[in-house]
Amino acid sequence: MITLESLRAYGANVDEGLARVMNKEDFYLRMVNMVLGDASKFDQLKAAVEAGDAKAAFEVAHALKGATGNVSLTPIYRPICEFSDTLKGHTDQPIPPQCLPLVDEAVKQFEIARNL
Amino acid sequence: MNTDALIRSSRRTVLVVEDEATNRELLGYILGESYDVLTAVDGVEALEVLAGHPGQIAMILLDILMPRMNGIEFLKRRQQDDTLSRIPVIVLTSDKDAELETLKLGALDFITKPYDMPEIILARVRRIIEFVEDRQIIQDVERDELTGLYTRGFFFEYCRRLPAPPRGERRDVIAVDVDHFRLVNEVYGKGFGDRLLCAVADGIHDVVHAGFGIGCRGDVDLFYVLLNQRRDYEAVYDALMRRVHQLGQSNVRLRMGVYQGVENTRPLEWYCVAAKAACDTIRANYTRGVVLYDDKLHERELYNERLIADMESAIAQRQFTVYYQPKYDIRGETPKLYAAEALVRWIHPELGFISPGAFIPLFEENGLIAKLDDYVWRQAAGQIRDWRDRLGVTVPVSVNLSRMDFYDPRLKERLLDIVKENGIPIESFVLEVTESAYSQNMDQMLKTVGELRQAGFHIEMDDFGSGYSSLNMLCLMPIDALKIDMKFVRNVASSSTGYRMVELVIEMARALGVPAIVEGVEDEAQYRLMKQVGCDIIQGYYFSRPVDAASFEPLIAGK
Numbered sequence: 001m002i003t004l005e006s007l008r009a010y011g012a013n014v015d016e017g018l019a020r021v022m023n024k025e026d027f028y029l030r031m032v033n034m035v036l037g038d039a040s041k042f043d044q045l046k047a048a049v050e051a052g053d054a055k056a057a058f059e060v061a062h063a064l065k066g067a068t069g070n071v072s073l074t075p076i077y078r079p080i081c082e083f084s085d086t087l088k089g090h091t092d093q094p095i096p097p098q099c100l101p102l103v104d105e106a107v108k109q110f111e112i113a114r115n116l
Numbered sequence: 117m118n119t120d121a122l123i124r125s126s127r128r129t130v131l132v133v134e135d136e137a138t139n140r141e142l143l144g145y146i147l148g149e150s151y152d153v154l155t156a157v158d159g160v161e162a163l164e165v166l167a168g169h170p171g172q173i174a175m176i177l178l179d180i181l182m183p184r185m186n187g188i189e190f191l192k193r194r195q196q197d198d199t200l201s202r203i204p205v206i207v208l209t210s211d212k213d214a215e216l217e218t219l220k221l222g223a224l225d226f227i228t229k230p231y232d233m234p235e236i237i238l239a240r241v242r243r244i245i246e247f248v249e250d251r252q253i254i255q256d257v258e259r260d261e262l263t264g265l266y267t268r269g270f271f272f273e274y275c276r277r278l279p280a281p282p283r284g285e286r287r288d289v290i291a292v293d294v295d296h297f298r299l300v301n302e303v304y305g306k307g308f309g310d311r312l313l314c315a316v317a318d319g320i321h322d323v324v325h326a327g328f329g330i331g332c333r334g335d336v337d338l339f340y341v342l343l344n345q346r347r348d349y350e351a352v353y354d355a356l357m358r359r360v361h362q363l364g365q366s367n368v369r370l371r372m373g374v375y376q377g378v379e380n381t382r383p384l385e386w387y388c389v390a391a392k393a394a395c396d397t398i399r400a401n402y403t404r405g406v407v408l409y410d411d412k413l414h415e416r417e418l419y420n421e422r423l424i425a426d427m428e429s430a431i432a433q434r435q436f437t438v439y440y441q442p443k444y445d446i447r448g449e450t451p452k453l454y455a456a457e458a459l460v461r462w463i464h465p466e467l468g469f470i471s472p473g474a475f476i477p478l479f480e481e482n483g484l485i486a487k488l489d490d491y492v493w494r495q496a497a498g499q500i501r502d503w504r505d506r507l508g509v510t511v512p513v514s515v516n517l518s519r520m521d522f523y524d525p526r527l528k529e530r531l532l533d534i535v536k537e538n539g540i541p542i543e544s545f546v547l548e549v550t551e552s553a554y555s556q557n558m559d560q561m562l563k564t565v566g567e568l569r570q571a572g573f574h575i576e577m578d579d580f581g582s583g584y585s586s587l588n589m590l591c592l593m594p595i596d597a598l599k600i601d602m603k604f605v606r607n608v609a610s611s612s613t614g615y616r617m618v619e620l621v622i623e624m625a626r627a628l629g630v631p632a633i634v635e636g637v638e639d640e641a642q643y644r645l646m647k648q649v650g651c652d653i654i655q656g657y658y659f660s661r662p663v664d665a666a667s668f669e670p671l672i673a674g675k
Binding site: 027059 | 135136137138139141142145146149181210211213229230231233234
């Protein structure tokens with residue numbers, strides 16, 4: 001079960017996330033579970049990257065960036081943020097190969113967090 | 117709690133438009149502390165929610181990247197809709213580049229993702245809502261909805277804050293009033309009345325834009341303009357009248373009063389009242405459109421103010437005296453005393469004798485006349501009783517009813533009380549009602565006069581010829597005598613038309629089966645003419661001027 005301690009140990013910026021919801025712990029944990037409970041966005045991201053669809057990949061990453069950032073799941077947020085920023089304004093071009101590890105890292109961190 | 121605090125503290129509704137469930141939940145949670153929160157997953161749903169809550173949503177928090185309809189598309193739709201564009205939008209963005217575009221499309225502020233601390237978000241939302249609501253309130257009270265001119269309150273406030281004019285320059289105030297606006301509305305309809313007011317406002321706009329000036333709608337049909345002094349007020353008036361004539365009704369007329377040289381010594385309101393007073397002096401004068409306020413007008417105003425201020429104490433100190441002018445029946449060989457008319461005189465301890473022509477119209481204007489009428493009625497009724505008791509004769513005395521008296525729903529009861537208190541026959545207490553009073557509110561007048569007559573009062577229609585009675589109306593009027601305006605009589609000796617007019621009125625009285633009374637008969641020649649045309653009753657200096665009760669008694673004795 002996810003707790004504040006396990007999230008802290010995982011590397012989430014729990015204090016920032018809590019402050020954003022006026023320090024309501026149960027609500028914060030509910031939000032975190034909501035983000036982690038929905039794997040569909042990561043599936044979409046992986047599919048878009050595999051298909052080389054930069055536009056779709058950017059849109060999904062953008063959404064994930066907002067959601068993971070708001071609950072301060074930093075280990076996921078960081079690579080997603082970098083990926084999304086790299087693609088921004090260049091979605092008419094192929095996805096740069098050097099970005100792909102960022103996606104892998106985000107997916108990996110997502111799985112870790114889901115198993116906390 | 118004052119109104120301001122009450123408005124500030126009531127809960128507003130905000131709409132969060134965001135496709136990401138976590139973000140929606142999170143914002144809803146933060147905002148839910150202070151607001152009622154509605155949500156939508158994209159622009160399409162947002163439009164549906166807005167349509168379902170007309171006038172209820174105080175702010176929209178809008179995500180940019182959304183399926184179906186994104187934030188940019190939503191902002192474009194909002195811009196094209198007057199109602200929606202009044203609702204402020206804060207854009208939720210993690211994308212700096214989108215900011216400029218959304219600003220251009222009318223967004224007021226941004227909240228970046230990941231979100232700032234809740235206090236910051238709440239403060240931003242609150243500030244924007246306050247700003248927009250205050251701006252709306254200001255717009256609503258600043259401009260008159262119909263004409264687009266400043267409202268009265270804003271006009272005076274702005275003028276108060278104006279810096280003084282440069283040395284050597286002066287400012288004037290003009291007041292523009294639509295003559296008989298109520299009547300114009302009744303005759304041509306409210307739609308025309310509104311167009312007329314807008315036309316005047318447009319004309320005032322032109323005047324104000326041509327040089328320095330500020331204009332406002334000061335009252336329903338009254339406009340004020342503060343402007344740099346100019347000499348061509350006739351031209352200003354003509355320009356306004358051209359606007360009015362463009363509406364196609366040539367008999368609508370404006371009046372304009374000008375106060376020249378506004379000083380800092382008095383509040384601007386005072387100068388506006390003065391300009392209005394100047395324009396009121398030509399209420400019935402169709403040959404003039406513009407009047408400048410001058411010292412003579414000022415003196416007359418002061419004099420009038422004095423009369424109004426002194427009126428109550430004058431009643432208490434019995435400065436008003438009731439005089440009686442006899443009416444003689446001239447149908448027989450020798451004229452016989454028929455009745456009297458009670459006429460009020462004011463002997464002021466300092467101002468001396470004041471003509472009723474000076475104070476009666478004044479008191480009619482501000483409603484004081486009701487009190488004076490009451491006083492005169494009581495004096496007259498008491499006099500009828502006194503003569504009955506001491507001389508054994510009942511002399512019918514007529515008293516005047518003002519137009520204002522008819523606004524009192526207890527009029528009949530008041531008059532009946534006076535008759536009862538004095539124990540006099542009701543038909544000896546005669547009521548004179550001017551014809552012009554009938555024409556102002558015909559249905560009500562016919563009803564009230566009908567009731568008075570049914571109660572037993574005799575009614576004389578006074579100043580016949582001064583109003584605009586139609587023949588149809590005359591037949592409906594419950595009256596017991598027609599009194600002819602003395603102006604007709606004055607024309608009799610000199611013009612055959614005047615003579616013919618009197619004849620006609622007497623014929624009309626015959627047709628109605630009531631006596632014709634002519635007042636203002638001054639000499640033998642006029643008297644003979646009146647007798648010749650078949651007049652029944654005569655009142656005027658030929659027999660007697662109005663005299664006090666004691667001086668009237670010999671006339672009764674001679675009856």
